[in-house]
Amino acid sequence: MKILTQRIISVILVTIAVVGGFQVLAYILNLNQGRIFFRTALWIFLYLAVKMVILFDVHFKNPSPQAIWERFEHLFNWKHFWLWLNYLALPALIFWSTVGLLYINFGALKLQQTIIVFSSFALITIYWNIKEVFYRRKEVIDRDLLVPMGMVKIYASTLAFGASLAVIRYYCLEPYLLFLGLFCITFLLVYQGLFQLRLASFRTLFVALVIAAVIAALGESLLVWWGYNYFTAAVFLGVCYNLLWGLFHYHLDHSLTKTALVEIVIVSLLVVGMIASVTNFRARIIDGCNYSMQEFFSTSN
Helix, strand or coil: CCHHHHHHHHHHHHHHHHHHHHHHHHHHHHCCCHHHHHHHHHHHHHHHHHHHHHHHHHHHCCCCCCCHHHHCHHHHCHHHHHHHHHHHHHHHHHHHHHHHHHHHCCCCHHHHHHHHHHHHHHHHHHHHHHHHHHHHCCCCCCHHHHHHHHHHHHHHHHHHHHHHHHHHHHHCCCHHHHHHHHHHHHHHHHHHHHHHCCCCCHHHHHHHHHHHHHHHHHHHHHHHHCCCCHHHHHHHHHHHHHHHHHHHHHHHCCCCCHHHHHHHHHHHHHHHHHHHHCCCCCCCCCCCCCCCHHHHHHHHC
16 A cells, blocks of 8 residues: 555544544533543543554554564653654644633634634644654654644644643632643643754753743743733744744754844744734733732742
């Protein structure tokens, strides 16, 4: 069977699981069945994880007729397991962020369907390209695959930031929990990029920690001055993440010229300007969660 045919069949199966799974989850949730909702979400994610194992087994390692246990024995090798886990991180982030936003927006059918469409497209794109990555069996991702994966990562970061802000505001949780969540998400995204480019080192990981801390601190401050619209706040954080990671990536690639610097800064400022023009920074919910900078300092002591 040709690789193109395999990719088409594989993406059809993923499409059925993702699109059908999200629709089922939305239906169950809107019936107010929270436990069944999360239990079903776990089973769908397990399928996506097993699908990643199959893609890794068929393409990245030399396939041979073996028993089932022997075919997956390579995952007990730390190097192979870490590689599989790294490629699973992005689909996992998109999937569970989508699940979280669906849950928070209970009953908002149009918004739920919009989230489902974008997240389904992102997950399908990931599995389409990951199959090709494993097929080529290269340690470093080729540029033709890096571009679509990078676009999906921008969406994943925005989606995860939005889910984090939504959960914190919905349950009126402590601001430091948002800091920790954004820090972990940002570091995971930067580390994944470094890992796939084989550029992870003590120095680059330190920079990744700095970028994660900057995004986390900025995100925590949004609880005070941004307003209630966590979607535009998430886009703002996504732009900031893309700016910092883009500059870092250009630097590592030895292609950070003045032209590239000006271009990425101008594009970021334009997007931020468009977001700010449609955001009501004073919007608040009566009797809702109201955060202040004084509260941040008091909870940290």
